[in-house]
Amino acid sequence: GIDSVRTFTSIEAALKDPERVYSLDLSGQKLKELPVEVFQFKNLNALKLGHNRLKEVPARIAELKYLQEFGASRNRFTKFPEVICKLVHLKRLDLSRNQIDGLPACLGDLSELISLDLWSNELGVFPPELEKLKALRFLDLRVISFSEAEIGRIKELLPWVKIWLSQPCNCGEE
Numbered sequence: 001g002i003d004s005v006r007t008f009t010s011i012e013a014a015l016k017d018p019e020r021v022y023s024l025d026l027s028g029q030k031l032k033e034l035p036v037e038v039f040q041f042k043n044l045n046a047l048k049l050g051h052n053r054l055k056e057v058p059a060r061i062a063e064l065k066y067l068q069e070f071g072a073s074r075n076r077f078t079k080f081p082e083v084i085c086k087l088v089h090l091k092r093l094d095l096s097r098n099q100i101d102g103l104p105a106c107l108g109d110l111s112e113l114i115s116l117d118l119w120s121n122e123l124g125v126f127p128p129e130l131e132k133l134k135a136l137r138f139l140d141l142r143v144i145s146f147s148e149a150e151i152g153r154i155k156e157l158l159p160w161v162k163i164w165l166s167q168p169c170n171c172g173e174e
Contacts, residue, residue, distance in 0.1 A: 005022045005023045005045070005046075006022075006023065007023040007024070007025050007046070008021055008023065008024050008025070009024075009025050009026070011024075011026070011035055011037050011038070014037075014041060015037060015040065018040040018041050018042070019042070019043060020043070021041040021043065021044060022043055022044060022045045022046065023044070023045060023046040024038065024041060024044060024046070024047050024048070025046075025048040026038075026047075026048065026049055026052070027048050027049065027050040027051050027052070027071075028050070028051040028052070029052060030052060030053060031049065031052040031053060031054060032052075032053045032054065032055075033054065033056075033058070034049070034054065034057065034058055034061070038064075039060050039063055039064070041064070042063070042064070042066075043066055044064045044066065044067055045066055045067065045068045045069065046067070046068065046069035046070075046071075047064070047067060047069070047070050047071070048069075048071040048072075049070075049071060049072040049075065050071055050072060050073045050074050050075070050094075051073070051074040051075075052072070052074075052075050053075065053076055054072060054075040054076060054077065055075070055076045055077060055078070056077070056079075056081055057072070057081035057083055057084060058083070059083050061081075061083050061084070061086075061087065062083055062086040062087065064087070065087070065088075065089070066089060067087045067089065067090060068089055068090060068091045068092065068112075069090070069091060069092040069093075070084065070087065070090060070092070070093050070094070071092070071093075071094040072094070072095055072098075073094050073095065073096040073097045073098070073117070073119075074096075074097045074098070075098055076098065076099070077095060077098040077099065077100050078098070078099045078100065078101060078122075079100065079101065079102075080095070080100050080102065080103055080104050080107070082104045082106055084107075084110075085104065085106035085107055085109050085110065087110070088109065088110065088111070088112070089112055090110050090112065090113055091112055091113060091114045091115070091135075092113075092114060092115045092117075093110070093113060093115070093116050093117065094115075094117040095117065095118055095121070096117045096118060096119035096120055096121070096140065097119065097120045097121075098120075098121055099121065099122050100118070100121040100122060100123060101121075101122045101123065101124060102123060102124045102125065103118075103123065103126060103127055103130070104127065105127040105129040106129075107127070107129065107130060107133075108127065108129030108130050108131070108132035108133060109129075109132070110133065111132065111133070111134065111135060112135050113133055113135055113136050114135055114136060114137050114138065115136075115137065115138040115139075116133075116136060116138070116139050116140070117138075117139075117140045118139070118140060118141055118144070119140045119141070119142045119143055119144075119164075120142070120143035120144065121144055122144075123141070123144050123146075125150070126150070126153065126154050126157060128157065130157055130158060131157050131158065133158065133161075134160075136158065136160075136161050137160075137161060137162060138161065138162050139158065139161050139162070139163045139164070140163075140164045141154070141163060141164060141165050141166075142164050142165060142166045143166055144165075144166065145166075146165065146168055147168060148168040151165060151168050
């Protein structure tokens with residue numbers, strides 16, 4: 001499986017044989033944008049970009065059509081990068097510890113998604129399209145202030161999912 005594959009942590013090393021790069025971890029490298037070389041790794045299954053300074057994901061990420069795992073926790077996203085919705089084989093998505101203010105309806109298109117980690121963001125409402133995420137099993141929403149009503153709605157939307165939540169806030173309660 002994907003876990004036994006060698007993970008490259010340097011673009012230079014990975015470029016020696018781009019076709020055989022399935023897992024790339026560029027965490028903690030102070031990246032402000034995704035290095036363009038990444039798009040040479042056409043067979044990439046896993047891309048980890050945690051603890052960088054990224055604010056967006058380039059549209060070209062859709063070229064990495066075998067991507068099953070995308071991680072970009074602890075970056076500087078304020079908007080959910082909608083191009084991620086084009087990665088239709090994504091199974092694990094980690095955008096925890098950003099400042100993402102909401103989720104796009106297109107997220108419901110990720111029909112193979114198993115694990116969605118949004119821990120510690122600024123999320124508002126959840127689009128009803130998320131009920132299409134039939135493969136989803138794990139959803140981490142801790143350290144996000146939801147009202148009791150919104151928590152109820154999320155649970156109703158995704159009754160088959162194990163959801164981690166912090167205590168509800170009394171924000172905006174009528």
